[in-house]
Amino acid sequence: DQQVKQNSPSLSVQEGRISILNCDYTNSMFDYFLWYKKYPAEGPTFLISISSIKDKNEDGRFTVFLNKSAKHLSLHIVPSQPGDSAVYFCAASALGGNNDMRFGAGTRLTVKP
Amino acid sequence: DAGVIQSPRHEVTEMGQEVTLRCKPISGHNSLFWYRQTMMRGLELLIYFNNNVPIDDSGMPEDRFSAKMPNASFSTLKIQPSEPRDSAVYFCASGASGEGGAKNIQYFGAGTRLSVL
Numbered sequence: 001d002q003q004v005k006q007n008s009p010s011l012s013v014q015e016g017r018i019s020i021l022n023c024d025y026t027n028s029m030f031d032y033f034l035w036y037k038k039y040p041a042e043g044p045t046f047l048i049s050i051s052s053i054k055d056k057n058e059d060g061r062f063t064v065f066l067n068k069s070a071k072h073l074s075l076h077i078v079p080s081q082p083g084d085s086a087v088y089f090c091a092a093s094a095l096g097g098n099n100d101m102r103f104g105a106g107t108r109l110t111v112k113p
Numbered sequence: 114d115a116g117v118i119q120s121p122r123h124e125v126t127e128m129g130q131e132v133t134l135r136c137k138p139i140s141g142h143n144s145l146f147w148y149r150q151t152m153m154r155g156l157e158l159l160i161y162f163n164n165n166v167p168i169d170d171s172g173m174p175e176d177r178f179s180a181k182m183p184n185a186s187f188s189t190l191k192i193q194p195s196e197p198r199d200s201a202v203y204f205c206a207s208g209a210s211g212e213g214g215a216k217n218i219q220y221f222g223a224g225t226r227l228s229v230l
Contacts, residue, residue: 049218100146105154
């Protein structure tokens with residue numbers, strides 16, 4: 001049961017352009033959402049998060065948007081840089097829960113110089 | 114802190130052998146998670162512990178898989194007997210559940226790449 005879905009396994013963009021990674025979820029109990037970034041041979045690292053009381057959270061070049069009615073979130077990277085090339089995982093959890101989290105399958109972003 | 118430490122980094126074994134993966138969480142974290150990453154299913158949660166107690170093991174694929182957390186600084190994931198379809202990267206993560214902004218952020222180890230021949 002995939003409660004968090006990333007329907008695009010890969011995305012390729014030109015350096016300097018915007019990267020938009022999408023994520024959908026099905027469980028209405030989720031109220032906290034995170035994006036993780038993973039380089040080869042390393043574990044995922046936390047990138048940015050958003051709680052359900054907000055619809056946008058920005059941190060430098062990274063912005064996460066949340067559309068609760070559509071159960072959809074997206075990560076925008078502007079401008080994209082070659083060092084952003086990695087696999088990005090969307091994750092969701094319930095703040096009032098036991099801290100467990102559900103991850104999407106990941107989207108491989110390639111930023112071309 | 115050195116972060117979450119997993120060992121071994123790579124494990125190659127033959128079908129039918131027992132495999133034990135190890136994890137040392139970040140000191141002070143009270144939640145520990147085991148994940149498996151495969152091409153088909155991405156990151157799957159296998160089991161997680163809160164305060165050393167298993168909370169949800171519904172993600173454990175079969176009885177061949179077992180996990181323990183004897184104390185706050187150590188956990189193991191065991192596969193016995195191992196099968197070729199168990200080949201994957203296994204991640205351990207830890208986190209701090211409770212009040213505060215750090216809640217729900219999990220910190221991952223570098224993973225163990227398991228190959229069962």
